[in-house]
Amino acid sequence: MDLNLFLRQFGPLIFIFxxxxxxxxxxxxxxxxxxxxxxxxxxxxxxxxTIGGIYGKILDIKDDIITLEIGDKVKIKVTRTAIGNVINK
Incomplete structure (x- = not known):
């Protein structure tokens, strides 16, 4: 197969990729x-x-489980992947 023919046939496909x-x-x-x-x-x-929109402060980290304080004396545990963004370090 000629190189010129190959480029004409597959060139646009390669360009799109x-x-x-x-x-x-x-x-x-x-x-x-x-x-x-x-x-x-x-x-x-x-x-x-969190990715669910809960604001909190990290109290404890053990492996993949993070304990958050989300209010006065309210604590929840979430997985590390449930954290969406860090607001303040």
């Missing part, structure tokens, strides 16, 4: 890396928001 990679796949990988870093750097005393 490259566009998808830079517009969709690469940014998602970057967000995933930043989220893993944020979850790995959690520590006691951090103010957080």
């Amino acid at each position: 490259i566009i998808f990679y830079f517009l969709l796949i690469r940014p998602q990988q970057k967000r995933d890396k930043e989220r893993k870093q944020m979850l790995g750097s959690l520590k006691e005393g951090d103010q957080i928001i």
Whole structure:
């Protein structure tokens, strides 16, 4: 098969894949890396928001279970992946 014919037939498909990679796949990988870093750097005393919208303060971290204080004497336990964002370190 001639190289010129190959590029005419598969060139647009290769170009579309490259566009998808830079517009969709690469940014998602970057967000995933930043989220893993944020979850790995959690520590006691951090103010957080869960993915369910609950604001709280981290009281204790044991493996994958985080104890949050969400009000006066109200404590809940959530998994590490339930943390959506750190408000104040």
